[in-house]
Structures are given as C-alpha cells and as structure tokens.
Amino acid sequence: MPEAATAPAARATIGDSEFDRDTALTRRAPGIYDIDLSAGWTIISAVNGGYLLAVLGRALADALPHADPFTVSAHYLTASQPGPAVVRTDVVRTGRTLSTGQASLFQYDDEGREVERIRVLASYGDLDTLPDDVRTTARPPAIPPLEQCFGSEDGPAPVPGSSAITDRLMLKLDPSTLGWALGQPSGKGEMRAWFGLADGRDPDPFSLLLAVDALPPTAFEIGLKGWVPTVELTVHVRCRPAPGPLRVSITTRNLAGGFLEEDAEVWDSADRLVAQSRQLARARLG
Amino acid sequence: MPEAATAPAARATIGDSEFDRDTALTRRAPGIYDIDLSAGWTIISAVNGGYLLAVLGRALADALPHADPFTVSAHYLTASQPGPAVVRTDVVRTGRTLSTGQASLFQYDDEGREVERIRVLASYGDLDTLPDDVRTTARPPAIPPLEQCFGSEDGPAPVPGSSAITDRLMLKLDPSTLGWALGQPSGKGEMRAWFGLADGRDPDPFSLLLAVDALPPTAFEIGLKGWVPTVELTVHVRCRPAPGPLRVSITTRNLAGGFLEEDAEVWDSADRLVAQSRQLARARLG
Structure with missing residues (x-):
C-alpha cells in the first residue's frame, strides 16, 4: 500500500504553503518587485487588505536589513484586483536594532499606466533578539473551544x-x-x-x-x-x-x-x- | 487706569496663539516648507513628538486639497532639536472626500546635509461634512474635576x-x-x-x-x-x-x-x- 494512502494529510510548512506561494515576489531590480496578485485571497471581487499587507511586508523584509515587521502603517488608496502588480520600496533609515522603509503597490490601468493601490511605512527589527520580559494586563479573548x-x-x-x-x-x-x-x-x-x-x-x-x-x-x-x-x-x-x-x-x-x-x-x-x-x-x- | 490692568487676561484664539505661531511654516516652493522648530515645546532637550506631528499636519493641510487630518501615521527616525527644519510633502492621491499625502521633516547635520527626523503618511478630509451619527460604547475617562x-x-x-x-x-x-x-x-x-x-x-x-x-x-x-x-x-x-x-x-x-x-x-x-x-x-x- 503506498505510504500516502495511510499517512495523514501533509501539513504545509512556513515557506512552502499557499500563503507563501501567493505572497512571493520576483525582484525585477533593487527594491522593485513583481507579483501576480492571487484571486485566491479575494472577498467578493476585491483583494483582501491583509493579504496585500503581507505582500508589502515581504517586499520590505527583502529590501531592509531586518527581517521582521515590528510596526506597519498602511494607507489604502484604490481597490486592488487579482493580477499583475509591482511593489516599489524605499529604504528610509537603517539602524542597529530597527530599520524603516516605505513601500507602494501599483497595478495598471487600461493604458498600462501605474495606479497606486496602497502605500505603507514600516519599521522592522529582529523578533528573536527581544528580551523575554512580559508585563501585561491584557487577557486572551473569551472565546469557546x-x-x-x-x-x-x-x-x-x-x-x-x-x-x-x-x-x-x-x-x-x-x-x-x-x-x-x-x-x-x-x-x-x-x-x-x-x-x-x-x-x-x-x-x-x-x-x-x-x-x-x-x-x-x-x-x-x-x-x-x-x-x-x-x-x-x-x-x-x-x-x-x-x-x-x-x-x-x-x-x-x-x-x-x-x-x-x-x-x-x-x-x-x-x-x-x-x-x-x-x-x-x-x-x-x- | 489703562484698560489692560482691569480686563481679564486675553485668551488666545485659534490662528493667533503660541501654538499657531510655533507650528507656522513658510512655503519655500510648492510642497516644500521651512520652519524654525521652537525650543518652547521641548521635553528635557528633545522636541516633543506631538508638536512635530502638528507641524507636519499643518504642512499637509496646505499641500492637500482637504484641510483636516483624519488619520496620520508617523514613524520617528531620529531625535529632533530646536532650530531650522524643512518639511517636504508629496500628494499621494486626491479624492472627493479623502486625500492622502506624505511628509518628511528634515534637519541639518554639521555639514549642512539633510537628516530625516520623522516621516508621515496621512489621509485628510473635511470634518464639517461628516454626518452627526454617533453609535458608541466608549465612555469618557473617569477623571476628577x-x-x-x-x-x-x-x-x-x-x-x-x-x-x-x-x-x-x-x-x-x-x-x-x-x-x-x-x-x-x-x-x-x-x-x-x-x-x-x-x-x-x-x-x-x-x-x-x-x-x-x-x-x-x-x-x-x-x-x-x-x-x-x-x-x-x-x-x-x-x-x-x-x-x-x-x-x-x-x-x-x-x-x-x-x-x-x-x-x-x-x-x-x-x-x-x-x-x-x-x-x-x-x-x-x-
């Protein structure tokens, strides 16, 4: 009996999953990335705003010397559609523990001109270097199993x-x-x-x-x-x-x-x- | 007896007050503004972040077709000092009810080169056109008189x-x-x-x-x-x-x-x- 028939369905892993494939960008030039926005992350016909944020977040992780988003501020300009898009990034400042970048996602109008969909400012760091200290009064949400x-x-x-x-x-x-x-x-x-x-x-x-x-x-x-x-x-x-x-x-x-x-x-x-x-x-x- | 001696101290008005004078910018060119950051809004020796936000907010109110900040996102890069600064603005998108802009405040290093202090993305509108509807569960803070x-x-x-x-x-x-x-x-x-x-x-x-x-x-x-x-x-x-x-x-x-x-x-x-x-x-x- 082939092993696949009895093994439980394989769980996707970080780096090899639908989400990773659909947010992967191709570097066209330093700081400029192409992507085909997937139709798999739409609500009605609009591309989900969180999916777009993840796309921009991955572009900045490549463009900046730090890999983890600490704070990302996004202003949504026009509604994105599935299909080709380009992300243009700009390194604003690089520091020892934090770096700041800017990124914009553009799509194309009928004449092929770029139309800006969303612009973000973000500061990145390394989550693994943070101390373990937690002092919190926040409580997890009361939600049933x-x-x-x-x-x-x-x-x-x-x-x-x-x-x-x-x-x-x-x-x-x-x-x-x-x-x-x-x-x-x-x-x-x-x-x-x-x-x-x-x-x-x-x-x-x-x-x-x-x-x-x-x-x-x-x-x-x-x-x-x-x-x-x-x-x-x-x-x-x-x-x-x-x-x-x-x-x-x-x-x-x-x-x-x-x-x-x-x-x-x-x-x-x-x-x-x-x-x-x-x-x-x-x-x-x- | 001169009137000033008996009249109550005159209250400053919007447009004619310390805050208005200290956040006023001079337009050097379209979208570019000069300001002398006042030493009057410092904590220890650093210029207060909210004062800086107001300066950038006023620059964008001039640069954009809408006058009221609705949402302003600021990333702080380096500490500002009292003294000369330049604000450079960029109109990202203008719409009927909302416009979006970007602004950066720079100061100068010892060789006169611009050093970016703070960058903001902001969306502006007209607060006076909003409907009066309020549905809120928020309560004013419990604070003594x-x-x-x-x-x-x-x-x-x-x-x-x-x-x-x-x-x-x-x-x-x-x-x-x-x-x-x-x-x-x-x-x-x-x-x-x-x-x-x-x-x-x-x-x-x-x-x-x-x-x-x-x-x-x-x-x-x-x-x-x-x-x-x-x-x-x-x-x-x-x-x-x-x-x-x-x-x-x-x-x-x-x-x-x-x-x-x-x-x-x-x-x-x-x-x-x-x-x-x-x-x-x-x-x-x-």
Whole structure:
C-alpha cells in the first residue's frame, strides 16, 4: 500500500504553503518587485487588505536589513484586483536594532499606466533578539473551544459572499458574535474567531498581517450592511507566534460621522499577545 | 487706569496663539516648507513628538486639497532639536472626500546635509461634512474635576525635568495616576489628565495631534524610569473638538520584549470622543 494512502494529510510548512506561494515576489531590480496578485485571497471581487499587507511586508523584509515587521502603517488608496502588480520600496533609515522603509503597490490601468493601490511605512527589527520580559494586563479573548465555533463549512454561509479567501483560511467564529449571520446582530461591535491557514501552515509575522484583517467586519454586529473599506491600518507585531491556531478579537467602540475604528488583538497558542492593530474604516450608515 | 490692568487676561484664539505661531511654516516652493522648530515645546532637550506631528499636519493641510487630518501615521527616525527644519510633502492621491499625502521633516547635520527626523503618511478630509451619527460604547475617562487634578505649578515638579513644554500646556494630572511622582507607581499602565493650551486657545484638529503625545509616559506608572522614545504613532481625528478643556486618557496593557503600546483617547467638553491614537514605544527595562 503506498505510504500516502495511510499517512495523514501533509501539513504545509512556513515557506512552502499557499500563503507563501501567493505572497512571493520576483525582484525585477533593487527594491522593485513583481507579483501576480492571487484571486485566491479575494472577498467578493476585491483583494483582501491583509493579504496585500503581507505582500508589502515581504517586499520590505527583502529590501531592509531586518527581517521582521515590528510596526506597519498602511494607507489604502484604490481597490486592488487579482493580477499583475509591482511593489516599489524605499529604504528610509537603517539602524542597529530597527530599520524603516516605505513601500507602494501599483497595478495598471487600461493604458498600462501605474495606479497606486496602497502605500505603507514600516519599521522592522529582529523578533528573536527581544528580551523575554512580559508585563501585561491584557487577557486572551473569551472565546469557546475551537470545536464549538463556526466556519463557512458548518452551515449556510456565515461569511457572506463565500469568497475565495474562505477556502484558504481556517476561520471559526465565536457563536456569540455571529448574530448578524442570523439577522440578529447583537449591537455590540465585537467579532472573535479562531484563525489559521487552511493548509495547516503555522503562523509567522507575515500571516499575522493577514490575520488582523480577515474576520467579517464588526460593523455587521452593529447592524450595518455592505462594504466597510479600510482607510488606514496599522499593525504592531509584538512577538513571534508559537505554532498552532491563533485567536483574533476585534472591537469597535466608536462609530461616528460615517467612520469607525476596528481594534484587533491576536493571541497565539502560548497565550502571548502576538499582534495588535487598529484600522480606520468607512461605514455605510443606513 | 489703562484698560489692560482691569480686563481679564486675553485668551488666545485659534490662528493667533503660541501654538499657531510655533507650528507656522513658510512655503519655500510648492510642497516644500521651512520652519524654525521652537525650543518652547521641548521635553528635557528633545522636541516633543506631538508638536512635530502638528507641524507636519499643518504642512499637509496646505499641500492637500482637504484641510483636516483624519488619520496620520508617523514613524520617528531620529531625535529632533530646536532650530531650522524643512518639511517636504508629496500628494499621494486626491479624492472627493479623502486625500492622502506624505511628509518628511528634515534637519541639518554639521555639514549642512539633510537628516530625516520623522516621516508621515496621512489621509485628510473635511470634518464639517461628516454626518452627526454617533453609535458608541466608549465612555469618557473617569477623571476628577479639573480643580482636583495636579499640574507642575501645584508642587514639586510632578512632570520630571520641568521642561519648556510644561509652560505652554494646561496639563492637570489625575492624582490616581500620579503615584510615580511620589515614588509609588501604581503598577497600572494608566495616565489621565485635563489638557489645554496655557494661553487659553481652544482645541482644533492640530492641537489634538499634540494632545495625544503630551502626557508623562504610562511607563512611569508601571515603574519604569527614563526615556520612552516613540517608534510609530498613529492618530485618528474623529470629530472637530468643541471649545474648552480636553480630557486625555492613556493606557498601556502590554509591555513585552522592550516595547510597549500607548493607546490614547481624547474627549472634548461636549463628551465626544474626538481623537484616538496608538503608539509603539521602546521601554528601557530595568
């Protein structure tokens, strides 16, 4: 009997997974990278903002002398589509423990002119050199065990549109933040989920950039419908994540004047707060 | 008797105040501005990061078709000193409701070469066109009345170094977050204060950029001492502030690996959440 028939499905590894292949760039010239944005990370027809952040994050990891994103600030300009794109990076400053860079992702209009999609400023370092000290009052999100949470495979699509990205994620939503999917939003701006990559690849700093923008909008639980486009998103990576599923908690406290913030926390299997993010997004009031 | 002797001290107004004069730029060429960074906004010898953000914010307000900062992301590269500086701006995208720009502040080394101090990406709009809708679960900070809070004029300098900036601010700290000044830090990463400009000028979006980085570091209440340099700071301006003093609340939940976040909220006299910010800063563990 061939070994493959009895062996469990092989888990993808960091560096050899869907996510790594779909965020890999080709260096055209120093600091300039080509990529074909995958249609596998779309929501409805738009490319997911966290996937784009991971693409830009990998370009800067190549361009800068430090490999790990510590803080990445992204301003979203126009909606990206699957297909060819170019990333242009600029080294702003290199230091002993931190380096700062800038990167822009461009696509092409009908006449082949570059159209800027997203611009980021980011500071990179080496997560493995940080001391182990932790003094925290933050607590992991209160979320039921993974097997009591719900994904798109568990029933009538809780994630609307059932877009391509849902096939690439292991996303299990806390039932207490799923009221919107049953037409009964809680009114609280909270969303919680277990998060991983569907092929079993363990988390790393780049998949954290994806994780912070992968859940349904908190606006759904406030009773809003429709698209909630990101204006700006900043991520802090605080620690290299341990193997295993992540827990992601997103909170919106203030919806005002047609804008809302989404604050995300990402916790790893070792109960460490591995990433924090905040985004400003537009809300369609109705 | 001359009128000035009996009239109450004139309150400065928006556009005619210390803060406005010290953040005013001279346009050298389209998108390029000169400024003499005032020694009036220093802490020890370094220029305050919020003052710098206001300078960059005003440059972008001139360079962009929209006047109000909605979200400003700043990466701090090298420490600024009082004296000449140049701000170079770049219009990234102009839209109907939002425009995005980039700005860098440079100073000069001994040979007159430009050294970049800080770079920002920012999206601007018009706060006065936003709808009045507010759905919020955020509550104003629990802080005693202004007259029960303490400033540098109320006793042995609670703000260490008694730097120039303290003369330009009306900063009254909540006594329950002042333990550090008495050698008894609470261990909680909280700092709360009433905030205004000493000359009575009312708040506007640019003074909000100052307000989010004007309190003593939360690290002092965690028991750390010394400098807590900002790596990255992002501000969201959510509403044009009403006249009168502001309340500022800053929270640090996670100090780990030599870095900490500072989350600030700014509330106006009408009980509106007018700004939110988060910064990543380095902590000196000891």
